[in-house]
Amino acid sequence: MIDLLNAIVALSNFVLVPAVTYGSQLALGALGVTLIYGILRFSNFAHGDTMAFGTMVTILVTWGLQALGVGFGPLPTALLALPFGIAACMALVLVTDRMVYRFYRAQKAKPVVFVIVSIGVMFILNGLVRFIIGPGDQRFRDGENFIITARDFKDMTGLREGLALKTTQGITVVTAVIVVALLFWFLNRTRTGKSMRAYSDNEDLALLSGINPDRVVMVTWLIVAALATVAGTLYGLDKSFKPFTYFQLLLPVFAAAIVGGLGSPLGAIAGGYVIAFSEVLITYAWKKVLTYLVPEALEPDGLVQLLSTNYKFAVSFVILLIVLLFRPTGLFRGKAV
Amino acid sequence: MKTLLTATATAALLAGAAHADDHEVKLGIILGFTGPIESLTPHMAAGAEMAMSEVSDSGKLLDGMTVVPVRADSTCIDAGAASAAAERLITSEGVKGIMGADCSGVTGAVLSNVAVPNGVVMVSPSATSPALSSVEDNGLFFRTAPSDARQGEIMATILMERGMEEVALTYTNNDYGKGLADSFATAFEDKGGTVTINTAHEDGKADYSAEVGAMASAGGDLLVVAGYVDQGGSGVVRSALDTGAFDTFHFPDGMIGTALEENFGDALDGSSGQLPGTDSPGGDKFVELAGDSFDATSTFAPESYDAAALIMLAMQAAGSVESGDYKDHVMDVANAPGEKIYPGDLGKALEIIAGGGDVDYVGATAVELIGPGESAGNYREIIFEDGKMETVKYR
Numbered sequence: 112m113i114d115l116l117n118a119i120v121a122l123s124n125f126v127l128v129p130a131v132t133y134g135s136q137l138a139l140g141a142l143g144v145t146l147i148y149g150i151l152r153f154s155n156f157a158h159g160d161t162m163a164f165g166t167m168v169t170i171l172v173t174w175g176l177q178a179l180g181v182g183f184g185p186l187p188t189a190l191l192a193l194p195f196g197i198a199a200c201m202a203l204v205l206v207t208d209r210m211v212y213r214f215y216r217a218q219k220a221k222p223v224v225f226v227i228v229s230i231g232v233m234f235i236l237n238g239l240v241r242f243i244i245g246p247g248d249q250r251f252r253d254g255e256n257f258i259i260t261a262r263d264f265k266d267m268t269g270l271r272e273g274l275a276l277k278t279t280q281g282i283t284v285v286t287a288v289i290v291v292a293l294l295f296w297f298l299n300r301t302r303t304g305k306s307m308r309a310y311s312d313n314e315d316l317a318l319l320s321g322i323n324p325d326r327v328v329m330v331t332w333l334i335v336a337a338l339a340t341v342a343g344t345l346y347g348l349d350k351s352f353k354p355f356t357y358f359q360l361l362l363p364v365f366a367a368a369i370v371g372g373l374g375s376p377l378g379a380i381a382g383g384y385v386i387a388f389s390e391v392l393i394t395y396a397w398k399k400v401l402t403y404l405v406p407e408a409l410e411p412d413g414l415v416q417l418l419s420t421n422y423k424f425a426v427s428f429v430i431l432l433i434v435l436l437f438r439p440t441g442l443f444r445g446k447a448v
Numbered sequence: 449m450k451t452l453l454t455a456t457a458t459a460a461l462l463a464g465a466a467h468a469d470d471h472e473v474k475l476g477i478i479l480g481f482t483g484p485i486e487s488l489t490p491h492m493a494a495g496a497e498m499a500m501s502e503v504s505d506s507g508k509l510l511d512g513m514t515v516v517p518v519r520a521d522s523t524c525i526d527a528g529a530a531s532a533a534a535e536r537l538i539t540s541e542g543v544k545g546i547m548g549a550d551c552s553g554v555t556g557a558v559l560s561n562v563a564v565p566n567g568v569v570m571v572s573p574s575a576t577s578p579a580l581s582s583v584e585d586n587g588l589f590f591r592t593a594p595s596d597a598r599q600g601e602i603m604a605t606i607l608m609e610r611g612m613e614e615v616a617l618t619y620t621n622n623d624y625g626k627g628l629a630d631s632f633a634t635a636f637e638d639k640g641g642t643v644t645i646n647t648a649h650e651d652g653k654a655d656y657s658a659e660v661g662a663m664a665s666a667g668g669d670l671l672v673v674a675g676y677v678d679q680g681g682s683g684v685v686r687s688a689l690d691t692g693a694f695d696t697f698h699f700p701d702g703m704i705g706t707a708l709e710e711n712f713g714d715a716l717d718g719s720s721g722q723l724p725g726t727d728s729p730g731g732d733k734f735v736e737l738a739g740d741s742f743d744a745t746s747t748f749a750p751e752s753y754d755a756a757a758l759i760m761l762a763m764q765a766a767g768s769v770e771s772g773d774y775k776d777h778v779m780d781v782a783n784a785p786g787e788k789i790y791p792g793d794l795g796k797a798l799e800i801i802a803g804g805g806d807v808d809y810v811g812a813t814a815v816e817l818i819g820p821g822e823s824a825g826n827y828r829e830i831i832f833e834d835g836k837m838e839t840v841k842y843r
Contacts, residue, residue: 124691124692125657125660125661125664125665125691125693126657126661129655129657129660129661129687129691130657133655133657247678248678248682248707248711250711260692261691261692262692273692275690275691275692277690350655350683350686351682351683351686353652355652356652356653359652359653387655390655390658391657391658391661394658394661394662395658395661395662395665396645396661396662396665396666397665398665398666398667399664399665399667400665414645414662414665414666416662416665419647419662420647420648420649420658420659420662421621421647421648423658423659424650424653
């Protein structure tokens with residue numbers, strides 16, 4: 112019985128908790144990508160750097176608050192700074208839309224043109240963020256580090272395995288749930304949300320029925336900016352902030368959005384968790400867990416690992432390929448890519 | 449006027465030529481003055497040139513020869529450009545020895561394409577790739593920087609002495625990380641230790657829970673992280689600490705930096721590491737000698753001084769400036785027995801050799817050449833206490 116508990120705890124500590132956290136971060140990022148794809152109809156490659164920009168402003172405000180001696184008790188000060196980051200990020204995406212994307216929208220440019228344009232925006236944001244905050248690692252986490260540490264857990268329960276739960280992991284999951292709930296309420300219950308969905312389903316019909324396209328586009332950008340900043344800040348709190356990492360984050364985020372079905376918000380969330388769990392689970396070495404579960408005589412000598420962790424990125428791409436081959440619209444029937 | 453100029457120029461040329469025949473020897477300095485390590489190379493070149501002017505000023509090298517440095521650009525990454533530069537030094541400048549090259553890749557290229565075919569001695573101050581130990585060099589190649597194979601062995605010894613017999617190992621997925629991890633794993637297993645898992649991590653990635661999960665499952669007394677402190681290495685350490693997978697670590701040179709103290713503080717207490725370093729008095733003397741003329745503490749600047757000094761001392765020992773003659777004397781002047789020679793003592797060393805005595809060149813980095821003519825390497829072993837790095841001892 113104790114062995115079973117130990118096995119469960121070990122699995123939670125190294126697989127479930129990290130994967131749920133990482134999955135939530137990916138899901139929030141993928142939601143932004145999927146909304147842009149669904150409503151503005153292009154793959155926004157600048158999304159990773161939009162996240163970096165929002166997070167950067169949040170960090171700068173956090174440092175300001177810390178310098179003023181303002182704290183948030185056991186929670187990270189960054190949560191207080193988050194609204195400022197969101198506001199700055201909203202301003203940024205609206206300016207970009209006005210200066211760049213609107214021109215191509217008026218031209219009725221093809222989606223592939225938009226993709227290239229967004230790559231241009233990506234490079235500019237890339238440079239902007241590095242110019243302001245530098246290319247290095249920035250740490251801005253404060254408050255309590257842990258809800259419970261591995262050592263405390265062991266002392267408390269007397270088990271051999273510890274379960275660590277970081278404050279940031281708790282915050283990530285809670286925030287993700289709140290944000291997703293708000294988003295769905297907005298899309299399904301409010302007039303603006305409904306008009307966004309109508310615009311996404313059939314642009315011409317929506318225009319005919321009197322929906323103001325400029326307003327839909329603006330609201331979409333605002334929501335995407337908020338999602339990007341929240342995702343970026345949660346990620347930065349949990350790991351660390353480095354512009355290059357955010358750029359790299361683009362790959363798993365897109366993988367999540369595509370697996371879930373581009374354009375489907377529900378799919379983006381499911382996709383985030385599928386990618387996160389597959390990266391961690393398929394390359395997990397089961398030796399530790401099995402040692403608790405099987406009789407001593409059967410204990411494994413090897414690592415009992417399906418694939419070496421060197422292949423973890425290949426795993427997400429294989430899943431992506433399988434989905435695209437057999438179900439091109441994604442798990443939740445988004446738009447075909 | 450024109451005639452006068454021509455005449456002067458001719459006279460100067462003649463004088464130069466006459467001078468070159470008897471009293472001048474040229475040494476090449478091939479370093480990446482442009483490219484990824486361009487911030488280090490000016491100090492490296494200045495270090496080597498300081499040794500040369502010290503020897504010239506003493507007037508004791510082979511009856512008062514002057515040593516003239518000639519610089520060339522290795523670019524650090526472009527093997528073709530580096531080889532062309534080296535070829536020019538040897539064929540048109542007529543250098544008798546090369547201080548360089550710097551990065552492992554171009555060093556290998558210059559050695560096999562230019563130095564070996566032309567039979568010219570090459571002493572690199574900074575190439576650390578283990579692959580250069582076994583390269584075909586006709587006894588012409590030396591280095592004052594230790595091979596990473598050596599670091600792997602030192603690391604294995606340190607861990608064994610600390611009683612760690614089972615370790616997990618992760619390395620950054622490039623030539624440095626892979627080379628170091630392999631040499632460490634081999635050395636550690638030869639000493640009876642067990643590496644429970646040897647896995648790569650990619651730099652700059654989003655999440656390291658998969659890697660840490662696998663390493664935790666494999667288990668071990670501690671985790672060896674052969675990565676970069678400002679790259680994925682810190683991410684792995686952070687994740688391992690957070691999940692409680694490992695609370696002690698061992699760090700090779702790429703991981704050691706003040707960023708470790710800043711990021712992790714006392715969470716690393718009890719962890720250990722090593723980086724190149726020496727407590728030999730030569731290091732301080734070198735800094736003193738350099739004064740304000742260049743940054744003597746810059747990475748590989750002392751090694752450059754030593755590389756140039758070794759070439760010139762070997763020439764003195766052979767009584768000849770030709771590579772074929774003096775290549776066999778490099779090991780003799782570098783190692784015991786003999787009078788210990790520190791930076792600033794080059795004149796004295798030349799005198800001792802001329803008088804038939806023996807010298808043991810210690811130089812700025814406690815040079816000791818082993819095996820295929822590479823530095824034995826001196827490492828500073830450190831341990832983390834109260835969130836600070838403390839030096840345990842030198843090896």
